[in-house]
Amino acid sequence: MATSTKMSAFFVTFFFLSGLMQMAYGAGTNKPSQLVDGKTIDLGIAYVLMLAALLITYIIH
Template identity: 50%
Template sequence: MSSLRASAMFLLAFFLSVLIEIAHGQRTTKAPSRWIDGKAIDQGMAYFLMLVALLVTFLVH
């Protein structure tokens, strides 16, 4: 059970660090008017789903 708690804490720390990095990002004046990149969102969702699949595989095994 402690390994489950450790992996959950690691994932929480990882996601919080990513959110903190996004929050401290600076927007430059040369940024295009459409600053939401669909490709980056798709890649982020893919990484998230891979982590979920890894966690489920770890728990089932």
């Protein structure tokens, strides 16, 4: 049981940090006027929905 919890925490942390790294690499190449566009907002919403689905699945399981 403890191993399962540790693995779940690892994967949540991994996906969260990979999203932050992706945003950090992309921020240096965008112009300031293009920093927040429709694609960025959609990507942010997608990450939030994936995290919510993961948490709901973890709670129900």
